[in-house]
Amino acid sequence: MPQVMVVARNFMDMVAALPAAKLDMLYDSAFICEAVLRSLPPLAKKYALQMLYVSAPVAAAAMEEWVLDEYAAKHRVAIDRLLQLRVFVEVRDRRKEVSYKMNQKFQGNMQKYLVDGGSLPREPIPSSVTARLPTLAELESFALEQWECFLLQLINSSQVERGTSFSSSMMRTFQRGLLSSRDGEAPRLTENGFQFLLMETNAQLWYIMREYISSAEERGVDPTELISFLLELSFHTLGEAYSLNTLTDVQRNAIRDLAELGLVKLQQGRKDSWFIPTKLATNLSASLSDSSSNKEGFVVVETNFRMYAYSTSRLHCEILRLFSRVEYQLPNLIVGSITKESLYGAFENGITAEQIISFLQQNAHPRVADKIPAVPENVTDQIRLWETDRNRVDMTLSHLYEDFPSKDMFDQCCDYARDHGCLLWEDAKKMRLIVRVEFHSEMREFLRRLR
Amino acid sequence: MPDLRLRSSALSRAPPPPPLQAPCSSPVCSYRSVQRRTGAREDNSTGRRQRWHSVLQRAENMVNAIKGLFISCDVPMAQFIVNLNASMPASDKFILHMLDPTHMFVQPHVAEMIRSKISEFRDQNSYEKPT
Numbered sequence: 001m002p003q004v005m006v007v008a009r010n011f012m013d014m015v016a017a018l019p020a021a022k023l024d025m026l027y028d029s030a031f032i033c034e035a036v037l038r039s040l041p042p043l044a045k046k047y048a049l050q051m052l053y054v055s056a057p058v059a060a061a062a063m064e065e066w067v068l069d070e071y072a073a074k075h076r077v078a079i080d081r082l083l084q085l086r087v088f089v090e091v092r093d094r095r096k097e098v099s100y101k102m103n104q105k106f107q108g109n110m111q112k113y114l115v116d117g118g119s120l121p122r123e124p125i126p127s128s129v130t131a132r133l134p135t136l137a138e139l140e141s142f143a144l145e146q147w148e149c150f151l152l153q154l155i156n157s158s159q160v161e162r163g164t165s166f167s168s169s170m171m172r173t174f175q176r177g178l179l180s181s182r183d184g185e186a187p188r189l190t191e192n193g194f195q196f197l198l199m200e201t202n203a204q205l206w207y208i209m210r211e212y213i214s215s216a217e218e219r220g221v222d223p224t225e226l227i228s229f230l231l232e233l234s235f236h237t238l239g240e241a242y243s244l245n246t247l248t249d250v251q252r253n254a255i256r257d258l259a260e261l262g263l264v265k266l267q268q269g270r271k272d273s274w275f276i277p278t279k280l281a282t283n284l285s286a287s288l289s290d291s292s293s294n295k296e297g298f299v300v301v302e303t304n305f306r307m308y309a310y311s312t313s314r315l316h317c318e319i320l321r322l323f324s325r326v327e328y329q330l331p332n333l334i335v336g337s338i339t340k341e342s343l344y345g346a347f348e349n350g351i352t353a354e355q356i357i358s359f360l361q362q363n364a365h366p367r368v369a370d371k372i373p374a375v376p377e378n379v380t381d382q383i384r385l386w387e388t389d390r391n392r393v394d395m396t397l398s399h400l401y402e403d404f405p406s407k408d409m410f411d412q413c414c415d416y417a418r419d420h421g422c423l424l425w426e427d428a429k430k431m432r433l434i435v436r437v438e439f440h441s442e443m444r445e446f447l448r449r450l451r
Numbered sequence: 452m453p454d455l456r457l458r459s460s461a462l463s464r465a466p467p468p469p470p471l472q473a474p475c476s477s478p479v480c481s482y483r484s485v486q487r488r489t490g491a492r493e494d495n496s497t498g499r500r501q502r503w504h505s506v507l508q509r510a511e512n513m514v515n516a517i518k519g520l521f522i523s524c525d526v527p528m529a530q531f532i533v534n535l536n537a538s539m540p541a542s543d544k545f546i547l548h549m550l551d552p553t554h555m556f557v558q559p560h561v562a563e564m565i566r567s568k569i570s571e572f573r574d575q576n577s578y579e580k581p582t
Binding site: 340396440 | 513520566
């Protein structure tokens with residue numbers, strides 16, 4: 001994965017950002033407590049479990065003795081995380097010493113969980129009502145197809161056969177930061193947008209869900225309720241049907257949006273309607289590092305700059321079109337070539353040569369992935385050379401100083417500018433010097449002092 | 452590199468640019484006017500008038516400051532920009548100082564124009580197969 005500028009934080013970062021009162025409300029639900037516990041770093045998990053039946057505050061100094069000295073940094077990270085999520089609450093006694101106490105709601109719910117065992121947020125509908133449900137394979141293909149359809153619409157692709165029913169203002173919310181639109185021009189993918197497309201599906205999903213939740217208040221919806229519902233959703237069983245009647249109005253509206261994204265599938269019976277969580281939904285509470293979905297590569301690049309992508313995905317075709325010239329789009333094969341003109345189109349959008357090369361290497365077809373290198377060197381070198389060809393002229397806004405009355409004054413000014421790292425050019429013979437434009441006022445002040 | 456060779460040969464066939472004449476400097480920066488304003492306040496007494504006179508005399512030798520763009524590039528691109536400057540009418544010439552074969556100082560407002568001319572030149576030297 002290339003250096004991703006788009007921070008695809010998971011839910012727990014959003015949870016941690018909530019104000020204390022809302023966070024405490026969130027812990028009314030045992031499922032959220034469980035999800036939070038799952039998301040903690042290992043040491044923080046240990047501390048949470050260790051404190052589960054301790055009701056009195058434990059001194060911070062005493063807690064530091066739970067780890068060896070060389071793990072003090074890990075200890076600090078774990079404690080910070082517990083405090084951010086308000087699993088631990090800081091307590092100060094009369095002697096101003098810091099102690100940590102467990103959040104009472106969190107503690108109560110987790111104790112009950114241990115004693116009674118886990119339960120589902122809601123019972124699935126019996127199979128006598130739903131008759132035939134989609135198989136897991138069908139659900140997965142539905143989810144990916146729906147998600148891809150959303151992504152194509154997100155990047156304003158002309159390949160969208162059937163768009164989602166999101167309003168244009170909602171789409172603009174999702175596109176914020178991914179697409180840029182100049183006056184009169186069609187929106188184009190930004191550097192962040194390209195990086196977004198290169199992310200794996202779970203990371204993309206978190207980004208979109210974050211935008212969805214962040215914009216909730218603009219739609220008159222409480223973000224806390226949304227977060228609560230989404231975390232709850234991840235505890236539903238994959239492939240089981242759950243009735244829409246058990247949902248609140250906010251949740252029912254959210255479910256329809258989630259169906260557009262491929263997180264759930266909606267179905268209608270004679271009397272009932274129900275939703276079926278897909279794998280995308282059950283992955284919501286998984287942390288980024290737990291993700292183990294390694295997609296198989298599909299791209300073969302030849303030394304003659306021809307490119308063959310063995311893929312049925314229209315989204316893959318759109319991604320390749322960003323930096324290559326797609327010549328044929330067959331049902332399961334995309335044939336293209338990497339040309340200077342197509343790469344310049346990508347460079348103008350802010351996509352870098354390194355991003356393109358990383359994409360080609362990480363998505364190399366299994367037949368070429370083991371070769372060294374997976375992408376021919378003449379191709380990667382040429383991509384880099386074409387990029388540097390764009391940057392042959394370097395321009396810096398500056399001030400030129402001339403007509404110095406004395407050599408001594410000229411030398412002092414040169415040294416002054418050089419010491420501040422703002423000297424761009426000097427010509428001792430003609431006594432000229434050039435400094436960055438932002439340094440002009442300081443230089444003027446320096447000249448005044450030399451008077 | 453085929454493209455570079457093509458570009459170099461294209462540039463080498465260009466007519467040699469006429470010798471550059473540096474245009475007159477742009478107006479002096481506010482530094483001198485500040486000095487003049489300061490000097491004007493010291494004309495009360497004979498001794499001070501003498502100091503004012505010496506200040507004014509020194510002001511005439513004060514440093515000129517010119518705002519512009521400092522350009523660094525390789526020799527072929529520098530020649531391209533010089534040729535571009537030569538092809539402009541006199542009122543549109545933009546090179547203030549040719550510092551050396553790879554550096555120049557130009558008017559501050561011509562950055563976008565130069566970039567688009569370079570891009571245009573690059574496009575003229577490439578062929579895109581019709582779709």
